[in-house]
Amino acid sequence: MLAGKHILLIIGGGIAAFKSLDLIRRLRERGAEVTPVITKAGQEFVTPLSASGLAANKVYTDLFDLTDEAEMGHIELSRAADLVVVAPATADLLGKMAGGLANDLASTLLMATDKRVLVAPAMNVRMWEHPACQRNVETLKGDGVLFVGPNEGAMACGEFGPGRMSEPLEIVSAVEAALMDGPLKGKHVLVTSGPTHEPIDPVRYIANRSSGAQGTALGSALAALGADVTFVTGPADVPPPDGVNVVKVQSAQEMLKAVKAALPADAAVFAAAVADWRVASASNSKIKKDAKGSLPVLKFAENPDILATVSQMKKGRPPLVVGFAAETDDVMANATAKRARKGCDWIVANDVSPETGIMGGTENAVTLISEGGADVWPRMGKDDVARQLAARIADALVQ
Structure with missing residues (x-):
């Protein structure tokens, strides 16, 4: 269903990042091309080698890569994709997006893109429910950013509540809906x-x-x-x-x-x-x-x-x-x-x-x-x- 679609996948730093590897596989099963971008914190949970192997594509990590930036790589990456997906979208990434910050490759890509952005939040329940995070969420929704999740359940920290990242297939469904005219369009x-x-x-x-x-x-x-x-x-x-x-x-x-x-x-x-x-x-x-x-x-x-x-x-x-x-x-x-x-x-x-x-x-x-x-x-x-x-x-x- 996603044949010929190009997904720019930004992998944030959180324990849910391990799901992003399965997400890459699920997207590619449906014909999508996936270009992974992993934040510095994200590399503490998944390796560029793993993401590259599953995506069969180059992984980007550094804003100041001389080879890439000689070709204005962050602009090209942000605009070559059909959809930008952030999974996991940490509280830090949501805050940067809402505040218009651009101090690393991921946040710079999100500022430079002219394509739709879909985020899959993942964080501790107290972080998700914090007033600052909820203000950021409302700001981003007002900017047209799409959300999938978070789900409710047990956390790696032992707490329970909303904050679990959506499962890969749920995110795939959200990607399909964002990119395609659904069967109920016009109904x-x-x-x-x-x-x-x-x-x-x-x-x-x-x-x-x-x-x-x-x-x-x-x-x-x-x-x-x-x-x-x-x-x-x-x-x-x-x-x-x-x-x-x-x-x-x-x-x-x-x-x-x-x-x-x-x-x-x-x-x-x-x-x-x-x-x-x-x-x-x-x-x-x-x-x-x-x-x-x-x-x-x-x-x-x-x-x-x-x-x-x-x-x-x-x-x-x-x-x-x-x-x-x-x-x-x-x-x-x-x-x-x-x-x-x-x-x-x-x-x-x-x-x-x-x-x-x-x-x-x-x-x-x-x-x-x-x-x-x-x-x-x-x-x-x-x-x-x-x-x-x-x-x-x-x-x-x-x-």
Whole structure:
């Protein structure tokens, strides 16, 4: 897929640099030419000889190489590539990029390039979450720099959290998306995500348990395939994906309004955990405890059924409507019945019973139910589920 593409790969100094060697191999498997540039710190983790052998290309390390710079090598390198990839992108490299510093070959190349830049951050979780690093990230995103990761997991230092560099194949997918018009280019896909909060009074609400992780992963995967994504999200724990049009809502009624405003769409994927009920008359003041210990009486009203509303639209219905069914019992039977009742094209069913440990976790085990039957997927990370579902959506829309 990358045949004839030239990737300039900048390898920063971090333990994740060992993954860059596999990244070179994966890129070359797909036909790309890779020119490695290794920082001084990067050479503490991988050798120029290793990178050169895998890339079958010269490795560059020194800004002041007389032979290369006699030919203005840093300018030529930076502009001959189709894409500049920084993996691992350390906190130091991100800071240099954001501040416009150019005091070594890598940072000079990044300043001199006129091509798109994709970075794969890798660092300790505390470094990633530091306000200075986050300011640099926001600056770079504003400059148009593309990001892949970081992932969450165990660190070499023994800590756990966001900061792990994305796996080589994830970076390859991001490279392909950055260089190519994806199969969903020109398609508008609507995605709902997260829970809804239905107010009881100004300080209390009713909600479903949902982190929004699966919806965010799906929005990101669809955008990576070139889709124009409208991402309608409730108050989720996980931030929305980059590169999408984010619409934030609180309640189910607000979500339905936002969904209708986002139509028409080529596909609509309803991954949000919408509360089925709301308090009929929410109090404008905090409900106080009764001195006698009497319990408040709450009257409930049914929330709008967003999936059914869109699935059964007479005009403006998206060609593909996908629902989610989180079930704790009789998963297949309940999800199949839900698909028929709602009128959607596909249902993504998942077992969220307590023993699975899926609710709020990083993995999912789903079954895709359509008119053609049920396709059971193995348990995998939510990012992998999202990529697989996005690929199925692309296949359905481009037929």
